[in-house]
Amino acid sequence: MRDLEHIAQGRSINEVMATIPYVAFLGITFEPVGDELLAKLAFTQHLIGNPVLPALHGGVIGGFLETAAIVHVTRESKSRVLPKTIDITIDYLRSGRPLDTYARATITKHGRRIANVQVIAWQDDPAKPIAAAHGHFLLEPLSARATC
Amino acid sequence: MTGDTKQRLTLLRDMLIEHVPHAKALGLEVVAAEAGMCRMKVAYAPHLVGNPDTGVVHGGVITSMLDNACGVAVQMALGEPTSIATLDLRIDYMRPAAPRRDIIGEARCYKVTRSIAFVRGVAFQDDVENPVATCVGAFMLAANRATSPSVQARAQARAALDADEASAGAKD
Numbered sequence: 001m002r003d004l005e006h007i008a009q010g011r012s013i014n015e016v017m018a019t020i021p022y023v024a025f026l027g028i029t030f031e032p033v034g035d036e037l038l039a040k041l042a043f044t045q046h047l048i049g050n051p052v053l054p055a056l057h058g059g060v061i062g063g064f065l066e067t068a069a070i071v072h073v074t075r076e077s078k079s080r081v082l083p084k085t086i087d088i089t090i091d092y093l094r095s096g097r098p099l100d101t102y103a104r105a106t107i108t109k110h111g112r113r114i115a116n117v118q119v120i121a122w123q124d125d126p127a128k129p130i131a132a133a134h135g136h137f138l139l140e141p142l143s144a145r146a147t148c
Numbered sequence: 149m150t151g152d153t154k155q156r157l158t159l160l161r162d163m164l165i166e167h168v169p170h171a172k173a174l175g176l177e178v179v180a181a182e183a184g185m186c187r188m189k190v191a192y193a194p195h196l197v198g199n200p201d202t203g204v205v206h207g208g209v210i211t212s213m214l215d216n217a218c219g220v221a222v223q224m225a226l227g228e229p230t231s232i233a234t235l236d237l238r239i240d241y242m243r244p245a246a247p248r249r250d251i252i253g254e255a256r257c258y259k260v261t262r263s264i265a266f267v268r269g270v271a272f273q274d275d276v277e278n279p280v281a282t283c284v285g286a287f288m289l290a291a292n293r294a295t296s297p298s299v300q301a302r303a304q305a306r307a308a309l310d311a312d313e314a315s316a317g318a319k320d
Contacts (some may be wrong), residue, residue: 049170062237063211064209
């Protein structure tokens with residue numbers, strides 16, 4: 001994605017992320033904390049999947065964790081191309097309450113073409129994660145054909 | 149499909165969209181449901197795009213649709229309305245979804261135990277044999293005391309579909 005070049009040019013990651021419609025639709029932003037980048041999902045009503053509890057939609061949590069992983073991999077690999085998700089497994093640990101949600105990603109293994117990433121999400125208490133995910137991300141397309 | 153079945157699908161769809169704000173926000177639609185199965189559709193929309201250069205929809209949209217379709221498939225497999233919660237969901241992405249076209253998500257619940265329901269699903273555009281993504285997941289049954297309002301509607305639709313099938317079978 002051409003906008004990623006702007007990160008290297010010092011443009012704020014949030015400015016770049018705001019150009020991605022789905023990321024803006026969910027309300028995902030990033031906050032630098034020390035050396036790390038914390039992903040934040042601001043609560044809004046349209047993220048609800050179960051209005052009785054109420055609880056965040058499982059797909060929202062999945063999309064948030066995937067985005068946090070992609071941004072982390074992009075930043076760590078200094079790539080100018082968005083990594084492609086090969087697979088992601090989301091474990092739902094607690095229901096997501098109508099609160100802001102945070103996520104932190106770590107790269108378990110950074111290979112030449114593939115990164116294995118883990119992501120943890122929590123709300124008001126980092127010791128009580130609401131979801132954990134791990135996935136594989138393709139760092140560079142193998143050929144022009146692979147980028148549609 | 150009889151007129152009655154269509155009507156019940158409309159009821160199911162209306163209940164689902166009406167009571168699940170995120171499904172409504174994404175534009176999810178139930179296009180078919182039967183015992184242990186649910187097929188949903190998400191229409192292409194600008195706010196779902198994950199890569200503005202290519203116009204490809206974000207993976208999170210696929211995750212949301214498959215999670216939702218799997219949940220409905222579990223409800224359609226259960227005898228009586230039960231609260232359920234996703235335990236885990238694995239998504240495998242086979243190819244980017246072609247921009248400006250609908251995506252279909254179909255989920256089947258293939259095993260229900262006392263506590264857990266097992267599901268798998270596929271997201272595709274024209275050809276189910278050329279999927280955009282596949283998924284496999286597990287749902288916990290009787291996950292919490294609060295029952296989603298759509299559970300009742302799903303149970304009613306399921307009972308009505310069963311009755312429909314029974315009467316169709318009687319005619320054969």
